[in-house]
Every structure is written in structure tokens, then in C-alpha cells.
Amino acid sequence: MTHAATARSLGPSGPVAVDGxxxxxxQLTIIExxxxxxxxxxxxxxxxxxxxxxxxxxxETASSRALEIWVxxxxxxxxxxxxxxxxxxxxxxxxxxxxRLVLICPQGRVLRVLTLTGLDQLFxxxxxxxxxxxx
Numbered sequence: 001m002t003h004a005a006t007a008r009s010l011g012p013s014g015p016v017a018v019d020g021x022x023x024x025x026x027q028l029t030i031i032e033x034x035x036x037x038x039x040x041x042x043x044x045x046x047x048x049x050x051x052x053x054x055x056x057x058x059x060e061t062a063s064s065r066a067l068e069i070w071v072x073x074x075x076x077x078x079x080x081x082x083x084x085x086x087x088x089x090x091x092x093x094x095x096x097x098x099x100r101l102v103l104i105c106p107q108g109r110v111l112r113v114l115t116l117t118g119l120d121q122l123f124x125x126x127x128x129x130x131x132x133x134x135x
Contacts, residue, residue, distance in 0.1 A: 041058050
């Protein structure tokens with residue numbers, strides 16, 4: 001089993017490469033891990049109009065290196081419609097490419113937004129990585 005993590009930061013004036021594919025802003029950090037043919041994109045902080053493009057880019061980057069993408073929203077504290085749109089667009093792109101997108105999203109604000117908008121019916125959602133792994 002292969003396990004790797006890569007990182008990239010966004011500074012005040014834009015992207016600053018650190019090691020490949022994690023993104024950090026004051027309110028958002030995205031880290032990509034690989035386990036075999038799966039990429040796990042862990043998102044911590046706020047996904048809003050300013051940071052949603054970073055999320056979409058991170059998912060697209062991960063999809064170029066993995067057949068299955070898990071977006072772990074466990075540490076995501078806020079998501080607005082821009083973030084929802086980024087997830088929906090990524091899902092459409094991955095579905096067209098024959099790839100699987102799974103959301104890891106426990107009870108909380110983000111799951112509530114997904115449920116209120118009906119997007120919980122569109123995505124495969126699990127409360128934990130362990131639950132997703134046994135699905």
C-alpha cells in the first residue's frame with residue numbers, strides 16, 4: 001500500500017508551491033494524501049467564494065493521479081454555495097471520466113448545508129473514512 005502526502009500553500013499574493021498539492025490560506029487548508037489508487041483530499045477551514053476555486057483545483061489535481069477521490073470535510077467549518085458548486089462540478093467531471101467521488105462528512109454545519117440543498121442525494125457521503133472504507 002502506498003501512502004504519500006504533498007503540500008502547496010497560498011500566500012497573500014497567490015499560490016506558493018511547497019511540495020506539490022496542499023493548499024493553505026488563512027481560513028483554508030487542503031492536503032492530499034494517497035493510499036494505493038485512492039486520493040484523499042482533506043479540507044480544513046472555510047470554503048467560500050474566495051477559496052472554492054482552490055478546492056476545485058485540488059480535486060482536479062488529485063483526479064489526475066488517482067482513480068478514486070475522497071474529499072474529507074471532517075474539519076471543514078463553513079461552506080457556502082461556491083463550495084457546493086465546486087463539489088458538484090468536480091463530481092460531474094469525475095463521473096464523466098469514470099471516476100468515483102466520495103465525501104467524508106460527519107454531522108455538523110457542512111452536512112446540514114448539503115442536506116438542505118438536496119446535494120446529499122447526489123453524493124456518496126459517509127460520516128468517517130472508516131465507514132467509507134467498508135462501503
